[in-house]
Amino acid sequence: MSDPAPDNRPVPSACGLAELVDRHQTGVWRYLRALGAGPQLAEELLQDTFVVAWRRGLADRGELPVETFLRRTAKHLFLRQSRAQGRRTALLVELVDRLWQRDCESDQGEAWLNALRECTQQLEGRARAALRICYGPGAQRGDRGRAAAALGMKPNGLKTLLQRVRALLRTCIERRLEVDDER
Amino acid sequence: MNDDVEQQAFWQQVEWALGEIEGGDLPPDVTSRVMAAVQGDGFAASPIVSRSRWLTGAAMVVLCAGAVVGVRVLSRASADAVHHEGLQDPGTPDQHAGAHVLEPGTDVASLPSDAREVTVVHQGDDVLQQLARQCPRLERLTVVSLGDVSSSPTDRVFEIAASLTGLRQLHLIKPIAITGNGIERLRDLPMLESLALASTTLTPQSFEAFPRLPSLRVLDLSYTGGLDDDAMRAVARCPGLRQLSIPGCKDITAEGLALVAHLTGLETLEARQLKCSFDALRIDRLTRLEVLDSADAAFSAVFVDRLPPSLTELTLSGTALDDDGCRVLRERLPRLRSLRVGSTGIGDRGIAELSALPDLGELDLGRCPNLTAACLDELAHSDRICRLGLGGLSWLRLADVQRLMARGIDVDASGSGARVEAEIAPLRGRYRSAIAARATRNEQR
Numbered sequence: 001m002s003d004p005a006p007d008n009r010p011v012p013s014a015c016g017l018a019e020l021v022d023r024h025q026t027g028v029w030r031y032l033r034a035l036g037a038g039p040q041l042a043e044e045l046l047q048d049t050f051v052v053a054w055r056r057g058l059a060d061r062g063e064l065p066v067e068t069f070l071r072r073t074a075k076h077l078f079l080r081q082s083r084a085q086g087r088r089t090a091l092l093v094e095l096v097d098r099l100w101q102r103d104c105e106s107d108q109g110e111a112w113l114n115a116l117r118e119c120t121q122q123l124e125g126r127a128r129a130a131l132r133i134c135y136g137p138g139a140q141r142g143d144r145g146r147a148a149a150a151l152g153m154k155p156n157g158l159k160t161l162l163q164r165v166r167a168l169l170r171t172c173i174e175r176r177l178e179v180d181d182e183r
Numbered sequence: 184m185n186d187d188v189e190q191q192a193f194w195q196q197v198e199w200a201l202g203e204i205e206g207g208d209l210p211p212d213v214t215s216r217v218m219a220a221v222q223g224d225g226f227a228a229s230p231i232v233s234r235s236r237w238l239t240g241a242a243m244v245v246l247c248a249g250a251v252v253g254v255r256v257l258s259r260a261s262a263d264a265v266h267h268e269g270l271q272d273p274g275t276p277d278q279h280a281g282a283h284v285l286e287p288g289t290d291v292a293s294l295p296s297d298a299r300e301v302t303v304v305h306q307g308d309d310v311l312q313q314l315a316r317q318c319p320r321l322e323r324l325t326v327v328s329l330g331d332v333s334s335s336p337t338d339r340v341f342e343i344a345a346s347l348t349g350l351r352q353l354h355l356i357k358p359i360a361i362t363g364n365g366i367e368r369l370r371d372l373p374m375l376e377s378l379a380l381a382s383t384t385l386t387p388q389s390f391e392a393f394p395r396l397p398s399l400r401v402l403d404l405s406y407t408g409g410l411d412d413d414a415m416r417a418v419a420r421c422p423g424l425r426q427l428s429i430p431g432c433k434d435i436t437a438e439g440l441a442l443v444a445h446l447t448g449l450e451t452l453e454a455r456q457l458k459c460s461f462d463a464l465r466i467d468r469l470t471r472l473e474v475l476d477s478a479d480a481a482f483s484a485v486f487v488d489r490l491p492p493s494l495t496e497l498t499l500s501g502t503a504l505d506d507d508g509c510r511v512l513r514e515r516l517p518r519l520r521s522l523r524v525g526s527t528g529i530g531d532r533g534i535a536e537l538s539a540l541p542d543l544g545e546l547d548l549g550r551c552p553n554l555t556a557a558c559l560d561e562l563a564h565s566d567r568i569c570r571l572g573l574g575g576l577s578w579l580r581l582a583d584v585q586r587l588m589a590r591g592i593d594v595d596a597s598g599s600g601a602r603v604e605a606e607i608a609p610l611r612g613r614y615r616s617a618i619a620a621r622a623t624r625n626e627q628r
Contacts, residue, residue: 017221018373018397021214022423029210033199039208050217088188095192109200116200135201166194 021050024067027108028074034096034104035078045081049074067105071097103177111177119172126151127165130158207493207518209471212425212448214398215351218374282323285310287334291317299323305334308343315343322374323352328359335360345371354379354403363389363409370395377401381428384408394420405453406431412439419445428453430476437463444468455479455498461486469493478502478523487511498523500547509533513540525549525572534558538565544625547572549595559583568592569622581606588614591621 028049032042053073075093082089103112120131133147148158202208282300285291291313294301300323301314311326324344328335337360344353345368353375355361363385369375369392376398385407393399399421404410410418411434418427419442427446429435430453441463443452449469454461455478466472467489474496477486482502488511490497495518504527512519513536520542529537530553537546538561546562548554549572556578562571563586571587573579574597584594588610596607611618 021217026210034196036195043211047213047216051220054221091188117204135205
């Protein structure tokens with residue numbers, strides 16, 4: 001894992017900017033995905049984040065670390081892009097932001113991903129198959145009907161199963177992250 | 184409402200992560216696109232860089248003016264130049280931006296000043312210096328020396344390349360007069376994504392330059408002398424690398440190879456013909472790895488057990504892979520599309536395992552001594568395999584090849600006996616449409 005950028009870094013040169021993009025792009029992309037952007041939208045917003053941040057002058061960010069500055073820019077772009085900005089959306093984005101800072105900020109979400117990876121490996125039978133079908137390569141996330149049919153279930157049954165799986169995963173991830181923290 | 188939204192926030196996090204783990208929605212690399220967008224701004228936001236941009240701009244004007252004058256003066260020599268426009272990059276709108284080949288006896292001045300891609304064959308520093316002046320907007324430069332000292336560039340090539348500020352790719356193939364002195368000059372190239380220093384011998388200090396190249400994504404050090412464990416420590420400090428080629432670098436030990444696990448963004452790893460064991464390499468940490476070539480390398484069950492499920496192309500030819508290993512491949516690598524396992528110990532039982540891989544379209548089984556004609560039944564019934572390598576199998580008959588081709592499987596049977604080889608070409612013609620139909624069907628999947 002690369003070291004975080006020091007707060008008082010001077011304005012990056014072309015080389016510095018490339019290095020900065022390389023260092024932070026994974027974290028910013030994952031953050032945008034967590035906010036609710038699909039892979040393609042997240043990629044577009046990721047590029048815009050760096051360009052906008054650059055044009056706004058990375059040097060003018062005050063005391064903010066680069067990472068926080070980029071995340072705020074990304075959040076702003078995401079909110080501007082999503083048309084329905086009700087109270088719920090704004091609250092959701094704030095909660096995702098808080099979760100991100102708590103669990104993922106220090107390592108761009110690597111430990112969180114590893115915890116999830118280990119937890120999914122513990123799943124068996126239908127629960128494992130449901131995850132593969134709903135989130136595996138080529139999965140059509142919106143088409144739960146087809147996924148349910150592939151599992152020989154009704155759509156509501158799949159919905160309940162996924163809710164149960166997510167609850168299991170949540171408990172498992174939190175336990176694993178706690179263990180990691182104690183280490 | 185807060186509890187409900189809080190739960191949704193957590194689930195959104197689970198959703199992106201599952202997309203990444205299960206669905207292969209991996210973080211993209213936008214470095215080049217960001218750099219291109221910001222280049223358009225001319226780095227106006229940075230006063231320090233603005234000044235250098237001014238100087239660069241002035242230098243470009245001078246160079247271009249020089250090039251125009253040069254073209255006029257030397258235009259009569261232009262007929263001698265060899266231009267291979269057929270290799271033109273479809274993404275480049277400029278009609279002069281195709282790939283050019285500069286061979287001995289051709290005139291640099293005949294190249295268009297806005298050439299983006301040039302391959303230089305058998306030429307030394309002077310020609311490269313002229314080329315940099317003539318084509319200041321070069322983006323891709325390949326220099327091929329083919330092991331001839333008199334026509335190989337020297338270490339001055341790094342200084343010359345550093346003057347080409349838009350360079351994205353620098354490939355130096357068999358430049359035997361190069362030792363790596365001055366390679367740090369490449370730091371001045373913010374867009375340099377791809378660097379090859381193949382079949383040469385570099386000083387230990389040269390490798391320290393790699394981590395300082397901010398945009399480096401592809402590093403080819405095939406058969407390069409001096410690449411030992413210390414050098415691998417420097418290579419492992421290039422976190423942006425997507426492709427690493429170190430075949431034939433026999434000074435690397437298991438300890439040095441283990442450092443590759445630090446390159447977590449790696450998508451392609453060419454590590455064939457290494458002498459060391461792969462057991463110390465936690466290759467399972469390379470979760471984005473799609474292409475792996477570890478042919479003719481030390482091999483073990485531990486290594487196969489760790490292969491990352493993201494792999495789509497795998498070469499294990501010449502290793503000790505056996506039928507049990509094939510079972511592990513089938514269980515661990517559901518996305519495999521291409522597999523080369525020639526000259527291994529696999530037998531007919533292994534073929535049954537490999538045939539069950541859901542996306543396998545290309546399979547090379549040449550020179551596997553344990554295979555018998557019985558495996559052809561399994562292969563003929565596969566509805567995925569499009570290309571099959573069966574070279575060097577003495578039991579293969581023309582009728583076997585015909586049976587496979589009739590089902591749309593293109594067969595390479597080179598070295599299977601003179602008669603078979605000579606008669607395969609007409610068969611391929613006869614079954615062309617079946618082969619094309621199967622390949623199209625597979626691509627559409």
